[in-house]
Amino acid sequence: MSVDLSTTYLGLALKNPLVASASPLSRTVEGIRRLEEAGASAIVLHSLFAEQILMADYPHNLGVGSAEPAPRYFPRWDRDPIGPDGYLDEIRLAKRSVDIPIIASLNGTSPGEWVQYARYVEEAGADALELNLYSIPTDIHLTGEAVEQRHFDFVREIRGLIQIPLAVKIAPFYSSLPNMAHRLVEAGADSLVLFNRFYQPDLDLETLRPVMGPVLSNSGDLRLPLRWIALLYGTLTTDFALTGGIHTYRDVLKALFVGANVTMLASELLENGPDRIGELLREISRWMEQHGPESVARMRGQARQFSAADPAAFERASYTKAILSLDPAKTLSHRGM
Ligand SMILES: Cc1cc2nc3c(=O)[nH]c(=O)nc-3n(C[C@H](O)[C@H](O)[C@H](O)COP(=O)(O)O)c2cc1C
Incomplete structure (x- = not known):
């Protein structure tokens, strides 16, 4: 039996559900070619950060009249080897070098003049745009409502600037994620990318300074996006990309069964190389041949039936x-106590 791995995402017909997530692997054209050769069905480029654009094009606006913070803690963008124009060149070069769709990525916290780059990445030939809404509120006077409104306005503004599909990559930390997801779709998101990975620093006990925690994920991280896609699938007219904790073929299968159109991988490919994509595809095909269903399209969302009747009650009961x-008694005896 031959299986059909094709899927659709953001209106794009993809040959399989393994997409390279934004990461340093897409920083060079060689890296992009390698991802395509390994079997990736699309590539999300590493992000162009609002701060990079502001430093290069609108330095007078940084930290003033803009929610982007002042550059004090940022890397030295004047040593930025690429810069915003270089990013646009990368898109053009990637489009000439590979046949799979190229999704550009803009990363910011709020609109401003810099969002014109949404238009520029479209002009450069990107097949779609992923907007990463990475922000951590730290102001005790800033309400959740205001944060959310800022995000909706941001998405609506970008939606108005471009014709290409728009994906929005979000955090899991909203008090009502379903409502947030619903309103982001209303504001113009064609897909929700769940979830942004937050780099939670650790504390060095010698210096009392924050230090970088683990950057790469593991399969345990999958459970958060898995649960949320299972809960949201079927309630919203949008695509879902699952990012976070995809390391094995079983992780991919789970993501598809709960309703993801695609899975996006970064850590696994950084750790074990892009060729992991080919291995995963072979393992997924083998599993589907043995267990069915024979197509990704028929697999999508099947697992949702277990919680669909009353998701809130199901969640509470499971908890x-x-x-x-x-x-x-059993837990203590495990430890020999
Ligand atoms: C080293 C590294 C760099 C990343 N750079 C970006 C980036 O530029 N933009 C972005 O949206 N996400 C970025 N991410 C997040 C990944 O795209 C992905 O969403 C996240 O790592 C979760 O997927 P994973 O478990 O497969 O790593 C990066 C992740 C890593 C590990």
């Missing part, structure tokens, strides 16, 4: 069951 089923 209570997990807590109450823990037997302290």
Whole structure:
């Protein structure tokens, strides 16, 4: 039996559900070619950051009349080897070098003059744009409502600037993620990318300074986006990309069963090389041949039926069951106590 791995994402017909997530692997044209050769069905380029654009084009605006913070803690963008124009060149070069879709990535916290780059990446030939809404509110007077409104306005503004499909990569930390997702789709998101990976620093006990925590994910990180796509699938007219914790073929299968159109990989490819894509595709095909269904399209969203009738009650019941089923006697005996 031959299986059909094709899927659709952002209106693009993709040969399989393995997309290279934004990462340094797409910083060079050699890296982009390698990802295509390994079997990636599309590539999200590494991000162009609002701060990079502001430093290069609108330095007078940085930190003034813009929610982008002052550059004090940022890397020295004057040593930025690429810069915003270089990023546009990268898109043009990538489009000439590979046949798979190229998704550009802009990363910022709020609109400003810099969002014109949404138009520029479209003009440079990007097949779609992914907007990464990475921000961590730290102001005690800033309400959740205001943060969310800023994000909706941001998405609406960018949607108005471009014709190409728009994906929005978000964090899991909203008090009502379903409502947030619904309103982002209303504002113009054609896809939701769940979730942004937050680099949570650790603390060095010698210096009391924050230090970089682990940057790469593991399969355990999959459970958060898996749960949320399962809950959101079927409730919104949008595509879903699952990013975070895809390391094995089983991770990919789970993502598809809960309703993801595509999975996006960074850590696994950084750790073990782009050729992992080919291995995963072979393993997925083998599993589908043995278990069915025979196509990704038929697989998508099948697992949702378990929670669909009353998702809130299902979640609550699962939570209570997990807590109450823990037997302290067994847990202690595991430790020889
Ligand atoms: C070294 C590194 C660089 C990354 N750079 C970007 C980036 O430029 N823009 C972005 O949106 N995400 C970036 N990410 C996040 C990844 O695209 C991905 O969403 C995240 O790592 C979760 O997927 P994973 O578990 O497969 O790593 C980066 C991740 C890593 C590890």
